[in-house]
Amino acid sequence: MDSVSLLSFLAVDLLLVCVPGADWAYTIAAGLRGRSVLTAVSGLVxxxxxxxxxxxxxxxxxxxxxxxxxxxxxxxxxxxxxxxGWGVLRRPGVPGAGEALDASGPRVFLRGATISGLNPKGLLLYLSVLPQFLTAGGARLPVPAQTAALGLLHMACCAAVYLTVGALSRALLTARPVAARAVTRTSGAAMLGIGAFLLVERLATL
Structure with a gap:
């Protein structure tokens, strides 16, 4: 695996990470709950x-x-x-309403880890995309080491993008409670819609 492969993977990975999905929805919701952004993103990573x-x-x-x-x-x-997603739709977060959530850091962290750990987009990346950038023969690093390097690169991309998204959502929506509630509801609807689509698609193949 050379620098060209790393740069190619980085480009593809950033494209995937920058596509809004469940991780984005959770990060935006956390952004409206004050200091929970870092904990939420740490869980996702x-x-x-x-x-x-x-x-x-x-x-x-x-x-x-x-x-x-x-x-x-x-x-x-x-x-x-x-x-x-249904829970977010029922109780959309608004600026200043996140202190109770912030007090439960482990819960915020665990929820983020569960979302990314079970995220079908993550499964797609590790099962289909990442293997294409591995070099089996004649490489300086063995395949497990290459896999670890690309996985760490993906985690770094996620941390950078999601922290930015969370910080921007917090900065732009803190003084706009109506817009914040609308964005949170949209995030909840996105999670619910993505989940429902994946359920129907997967169960239809059984």
Whole structure:
């Protein structure tokens, strides 16, 4: 794996990370809850750290070769997104209403880790995209080390993009409670819609 492969992966990875999805929705919602942004993003990154560890251990190949296991993970992730999105729609966050959530840092962290850990887009990256940038023969680094390097690069991209999104949503919407509520509801609807679509799509293949 050379610098060209790293730069190519970085370009593709940034494109995927910058596409709004469940991670974005959760980060925006956290941005409206004050200091929970860093904790929420740390949780999201931790979920991808788990993906990276599993990929390095070779378990990603096992998941990819087992349609039932892949389906179970996808359904679990989609179901969790539906549940979380419905909760956000029922109780949209507004600026100044996040102190109670901030006081429960472990819960914010765990929710973020669950979202990214079960995120089908994350599964797609580690099962389909990342392997294309690995060099099996004649490489300076063994495949597990290459996998770890690309996984760490993805985690860094996620941290940079999501912290920016959370900070911007907080800065731009703090003084606009009506807009903040609308954005939060949109984020909740996005999570619910993405989850419902993935559930229907995956269950239709059974």
């Amino acid at each position: 931790a979920g991808y750290a788990l993906h990276t560890a599993l990929a390095v251990a070779g378990l990603a190949v096992l998941v990819a070769s087992s349609p039932r296991l892949l389906t179970a993970l996808t359904v679990a992730g989609a179901g969790y997104l539906v549940w979380l």
